[in-house]
Amino acid sequence: MVSGSRVIAWSEMESPIGPILLALTNKGLCRLDFIKGEQAYITMKLWAKEWIGPVRSERNDTALAPYVRQLQEYFEGKRRRFDISVDLYGTSFQKLVWQQLQAIPYGELRSYKDVATAMGAPKAVRAVGGANNKNPVSIIVPCHRVIGSNGSLVGYGGGLAIKEYLLDLEGAAPYRAQA
Secondary structure, eight states, X not given: OOOSTTEEEEEEEOOXXXXXXXXXXXXXXXXXXXXXXXXXXXXXXXXXXXXXXXOEEEEOHHHHHHHHHXXXXXXXXXXXXOOOOBOOOSOHHHHHHHHHHTXXXXXXXXXXXXXXXXXXXXXXXXXXXXXXXXXXXXXXXXXXXXXXXXXXXXXXXXXXXXXXXXXXXXTOOOOOOOO
């Protein structure tokens, strides 16, 4: 694992949706970005400064290997659940939303309204959308499984093409609002 609380280990992996940058604290995966090249590293550093404070980052492919392996298994269709630790940074509300997202089973979809209602805050649909957008470890915390109440593929930090790919990979049936 990563030693010291002020160190972020990072690594990169290739995937069917393009390069992914992964970042890890001593508590778990804290960041997963679809941004390519140097911009991904800069984005990670700025995010860490905002949420964690001053940190030293170091490339550590060994520390990230279990995370990379599970993501590879997911992309190969061999993994439906991740059993890796995460270290989520966000507001209290964002963390509640991300916890709710983790309850959405593989291959199933929920609307933003469904998520808000499940949290006991049915009027917080827009706030749920905002928290979904700020998810720092997408795929692991499956924000791609949240769609518009009309069944549309709305909003995804990695882009709608990636969201559609992930849903197709999972065999997610088109969402239909329940009456």
